[in-house]
Structures are given as C-alpha cells and as structure tokens.
Amino acid sequence: MARFIIRRLGGLGVTLLLTSFLVFGAMHVAPGDPASFLLKGRSPTPEAVAAVRAQFHLDDPLFVQYGRWIGSALTGDFGRSVQFRQEVGGLLAARLPTTVALVAYAALIMVLGGLVLGFLSAMRPGPVDRVILLGTTVAVATPSFVAAIALISLFAVGLGWFPTFGGGEGVLGTLRHLTLPAIALGLSLVGLLARVTRASAVEELRRDHVETARLRGLPESIVLRRHVARNALVPVVTVTGTVVSGLIVATAIVETAFGLPGIGSMLVQSVVTRDFPVVQAICLLVVLAFVLANLLVDLLLPVLDPRTRQYAP
Amino acid sequence: MNVLEIDGLTVRLEGSVGARPVLSDVSLHVAGGEVVGLVGESGSGKSVTCRTALGAVPRGASVDGAVRTVGEDVFGLPARELRRLRSEKVGFVPQDPRAAVNPLYRVGDYVIEALRAAGVPKAEAPDRATALLESVGIPEPRRALRRWPHEFSGGMLQRVVIAAALAGSPRLLVADEPTTALDVTIQAEVLSLLLDITAERGAGLLLVTHDLELAAAVCDRAYVMYAGRIVESEPAASLFASPKHPYTAGLLRATPSLTGPVERLTAVPGRPLGLDEVLPGCSFAPRCAHARPVCDDGPPPLLEDGAGAVACVRAGELAPELRRRAHEEQAV
Numbered sequence A: 001m002a003r004f005i006i007r008r009l010g011g012l013g014v015t016l017l018l019t020s021f022l023v024f025g026a027m028h029v030a031p032g033d034p035a036s037f038l039l040k041g042r043s044p045t046p047e048a049v050a051a052v053r054a055q056f057h058l059d060d061p062l063f064v065q066y067g068r069w070i071g072s073a074l075t076g077d078f079g080r081s082v083q084f085r086q087e088v089g090g091l092l093a094a095r096l097p098t099t100v101a102l103v104a105y106a107a108l109i110m111v112l113g114g115l116v117l118g119f120l121s122a123m124r125p126g127p128v129d130r131v132i133l134l135g136t137t138v139a140v141a142t143p144s145f146v147a148a149i150a151l152i153s154l155f156a157v158g159l160g161w162f163p164t165f166g167g168g169e170g171v172l173g174t175l176r177h178l179t180l181p182a183i184a185l186g187l188s189l190v191g192l193l194a195r196v197t198r199a200s201a202v203e204e205l206r207r208d209h210v211e212t213a214r215l216r217g218l219p220e221s222i223v224l225r226r227h228v229a230r231n232a233l234v235p236v237v238t239v240t241g242t243v244v245s246g247l248i249v250a251t252a253i254v255e256t257a258f259g260l261p262g263i264g265s266m267l268v269q270s271v272v273t274r275d276f277p278v279v280q281a282i283c284l285l286v287v288l289a290f291v292l293a294n295l296l297v298d299l300l301l302p303v304l305d306p307r308t309r310q311y312a313p
Numbered sequence B: 001m002n003v004l005e006i007d008g009l010t011v012r013l014e015g016s017v018g019a020r021p022v023l024s025d026v027s028l029h030v031a032g033g034e035v036v037g038l039v040g041e042s043g044s045g046k047s048v049t050c051r052t053a054l055g056a057v058p059r060g061a062s063v064d065g066a067v068r069t070v071g072e073d074v075f076g077l078p079a080r081e082l083r084r085l086r087s088e089k090v091g092f093v094p095q096d097p098r099a100a101v102n103p104l105y106r107v108g109d110y111v112i113e114a115l116r117a118a119g120v121p122k123a124e125a126p127d128r129a130t131a132l133l134e135s136v137g138i139p140e141p142r143r144a145l146r147r148w149p150h151e152f153s154g155g156m157l158q159r160v161v162i163a164a165a166l167a168g169s170p171r172l173l174v175a176d177e178p179t180t181a182l183d184v185t186i187q188a189e190v191l192s193l194l195l196d197i198t199a200e201r202g203a204g205l206l207l208v209t210h211d212l213e214l215a216a217a218v219c220d221r222a223y224v225m226y227a228g229r230i231v232e233s234e235p236a237a238s239l240f241a242s243p244k245h246p247y248t249a250g251l252l253r254a255t256p257s258l259t260g261p262v263e264r265l266t267a268v269p270g271r272p273l274g275l276d277e278v279l280p281g282c283s284f285a286p287r288c289a290h291a292r293p294v295c296d297d298g299p300p301p302l303l304e305d306g307a308g309a310v311a312c313v314r315a316g317e318l319a320p321e322l323r324r325r326a327h328e329e330q331a332v
Ligand SMILES: Nc1ncnc2c1ncn2[C@@H]1O[C@H](COP(=O)(O)OP(=O)(O)OP(=O)(O)O)[C@@H](O)[C@H]1O
Pocket: B013, B022, B040, B041, B042, B043, B044, B045, B046, B047, B048, B049, B058, B059, B210, B275
C-alpha cells in the first residue's frame, strides 16, 4: 500500500510538471503581449517597451523563462501580479478560503442531493422516479450562470432571504453569503450525480446477488443498504472525484456573478487583463486539485471494492 | 409429510396476452427426506418453478394455483412471514455462486447475514458461521470467514453458499442447477455434499438439473418438464429404464454417458418451444417422431401410469417401443 501511494505521488509530480509547462507555454503563444498591457494608456517608446520586457524577462527563451518560474513556484513564489502589483502568493492565499468554502459547500449539496435523489429514483419506480427524472433533466441542462441569475432574482432580490453580493463575515455570515452561489454551482451537478447514482443503483438492483439475497430471506432494508446502495456507490465515487475538481473551474462564473472575492473571479479578471503570473498560478492550482482528487478516488476505490485491491501492490 | 406441495400452478407473465404461460398446471411435491429431480431443457420453466417454492414469481406475473412450502401457503403469506419462511425454513442454492455472492463483502458476511436473518444473535453468529463452514468442508473455517469471495474457487464458494442455505435449519432445500457453473471435476463433490447434508438433516431436496442421467442416479423421484408443463413423473429408476414420454426418451438419448461411446449423443431434434408460440395440442408434437394428428387435439392431461404419470395420449401404445429403445441404448 505504501509503495502504491509513493508511486502515485511520483506520477502526480510528473503530471504537475508536464501540465505546468503546458500552462506556461500556452500563455506565451496566446495573442496579446503582456508588455503592451503594462504600458497601457501611455504611448510606449521602443525604449520603454524594451525596459519592461527586460524587467519581466520576456526576451529570454521559453525554457529559461519556464525554468525560472517553476523554480521559484516550487518555493512558493509565483512572481508579482502585473495588475495588482502584489505578490501572487499573497493574493491567492487571501482568496483561497472563499473558493475552498464555496467548492466544499457546493460539493456537499451535490453529493447529498445527488445520492438521495438518485437512490430514491432507482428504488421508487413510477411517479417519484418520473418527477425526479424530469427535475434532474432540467437541472443538468441549467448552466450555472443561468442558475445564478434565477437564484439572485428570486431569493435575493425578490424574497430578500439571501444577500446578492459579497463574501460575508464570520461562519454564519459566510454560510449565508455562500448558499446561493453554492446552489448555483452545484445544481447541474446534483442532476448529473443523481443520474449516475440512479443508473448505477438500477443496474445493481438487477444483479443476481440481489435476487439471491431476497430469496435468502434477508430483510429488505439490508438488501437495499448492503447489496444495492453499497455496490452502486463504487462508480458514483469515481464520478464525484472528477466532478468536484471540475467545480473549481466553474467557480469562475459563479464567483463573478455573485461578486465573491475568490480564486475564480480573480482568474476571470486576470485573463481579461493578461495578468500572466496570476493566471499561471491559478491554472497550476486547478491542475493540482484535479490530480489530488484523482489520487483520493484511487485510494478510496480499493477500500470500497476489495477486488481492485489485488492490483495495487 | 410433504415439505413442498405445488398444486395446479399456472404462471403467466405480465402483458403476455395470447402467449402461453411460463408454467401451465404444474403439480409436484417433495416429502421430507426425499430427493426430487426437476429435469428439462433450457427455458422449460425449471427456475421459475423452484422460485415459486420460495414465494417468488416474475414481477407482474399472474399466478393461479397453490404452493405450500413447509406447511405455509406462500402466496397468502404477509411479507414478514414470507421472509421468515425463506430465512428459517427453506434453503436456496443458486446456479452460479460467483454471481450469487456479493463480491464486496467477506465470505463470513454471506453466512453471518443468513444466520442473522434466521434470528441468531449477533454475538453467536461468527461461531455458528465457523461451524457451518466446517460442516461443508471448508478448510480453516475461522480464517475463511475473513477472506473475500474472489479468493475462493467456484467449488469452494458454492460450499459457502450451501453453508449459508443451512443457516436456519431448513426443512426444504431448493437447488437450481447447483453444479452447472462449476468445473466438471468438482461437480460430483459439491453434489454429494449437498446430498449428504440433506440426508443428514432429513430435509427434502428439490434438485433442478438438465441432466437426466444425473437425476436418475441421485434422486428418489424426478419430474420432466417441457414448455412449462410436467410431461412425466417417475421414480428415478424407472425413468431411466422405461421412459414413458417420447421427450424423456429423447432426453435420455441426448445425455452423454460416461460409459458409452461418444456417438450415442444425439440431441433431441428441433428446438424448444418459445414463449410466444401457442399450440393447440401437445407442445412437444412438432419435435416428436411419434406425433399423429390426434396429438393436436388439445393438451394431453398428465395421467397416472403405474408408479408415475405421463402426459402423452399415445403413451400406452408407445411404451413397449420406448422401453425397448432405452434398453438398446444402455446395452451399447
Ligand atoms: N422474470 C422473468 N421475466 C420474463 N420472463 C421470464 C422471467 N423469468 C423467466 N422467464 C421466461 O420464462 C421461461 C422459463 O424460464 P426458466 O428460467 O424457468 O427456464 P429454465 O428451465 O430454468 O431454463 P435454464 O435451463 O436455461 O435455466 C423462459 O422463456 C424465460 O425467458
């Protein structure tokens, strides 16, 4: 098991290194010159442009620039934000808690809602199943910005139950401020997860061992809990892992719509202003989250399914 | 005393108007301590029949007739009582242990679950499970409790399934082709275990198989099923020596013998009747070498004949010929 984790961590390092290079390279082939943004508003003389390019080492070969960037990134130094004229590390650290809280909140809504609706739908064929199917179809098809607008106009502006804007103070204040954004973020994924859970549970219900369990006279509660739900969870966990890391990317839209000071809204601003150091750092963070979520799923699957254990030396 | 009595059972699948029932007027019984075979080709309704003994019918099916299992009218039982009947008074052994055991739980869990359902207190369950595993010949039973199904061979896993079926001290065991999914070399072992255990406990055994020779060898009596009907029932010995229904005779010829040469194997010509095919008379007529126009005059009733019963209008005139051919087959 220890060797398996070490191997996975090694793979994780390689993945991060490769993607960080891709992220870095992509910035530099993207149209738009950071130097011209830095000098925006002025009429740049060639000397001024050259000076800025030298200050940000923009004339070095790509590999040299990447080496310098990744070297300091490893020590936690992601450079200075062009836009905010501050250390990127500090900027991110200040905004990370909001995003982490938002993603965790949305993930909780997604997992609870998805599992409950999915299992209910699988185990109560008929009207319950059809209503849930309809609801989840609508949810899946609702982009988070549409959900955001609908939620703001109904619960924030219309009913006044929740604030429309900002991050809030303290635990309760934060929860209140994050509720609508978390719903907007998680809604379509509740639908997705409910669908995956339903399909998985329906498949398990048809299995021979479930029929046998009933013929053996096991109580229905045990049949459903131990032999249907437990087995149906295996594919659901895999999907959840991928989807939760995808939530981080989706925060870009929701945080912007709700004016939340998080990583997502910052990514949007930084892309607009071509603030490369910030964009690079956030991309790296997202990749890290993906890789970690995958690692977590890989570690969890053998716990859930003993048959996969023999392949993990 | 009979531990299983199926009486005039007809089972029709949901939405199958016009199609023939899965089971038509099936009657059979198993006495305590008796081993009864249920033989027939694939699709003849053997599995459906033995599931009705446990009070289970295909979803939405309509049921006529009665099934009494260990004295209980299974279709009249409330859900709780049915569950108790299944966990305490009947043991079910399915065809493929690999599919019947949930791969995500330990071997011990499969047995302990059955014991708990049969009302054994939690604290006693592990010891009882160990004893059950030991009684079915699992080596190191206490350690086996902690192992996973995928670490067991098919034969060993079927022993575990049999052990779990004994959890409630059942009066009746229902085994649906219990050795078909196993390696040929261990089929005999598992079957003799099953027979020993039912004999030891004085339980009745309903043994489903498509192997007539096997049924004749190990059963006291056997029923032959074709297209959802019992076409013949006999003490096992006479089933083999003097089959009365042409289908039984055909099945005997289709059974490969361990002693005879391989050429003896001739499958019953034609194919089994589909569920959507309805015939006015005998369902076997299209495949029967002895069919006459009279065979199409309505389904032949199952009539007593000596120690058994046969559903063939020509049974009387065909008997000498079928017996002679059976003897020839065995003489080869
Ligand atoms: N739950 C069900 N829903 C629909 N049809 C069913 C169901 N169970 C059985 N049948 C049909 O009933 C018929 C009899 O099936 P059954 O499983 O009893 O056959 P069998 O004699 O056990 O065959 P085999 O030797 O292949 O196990 C088949 O045509 C089958 O397709």
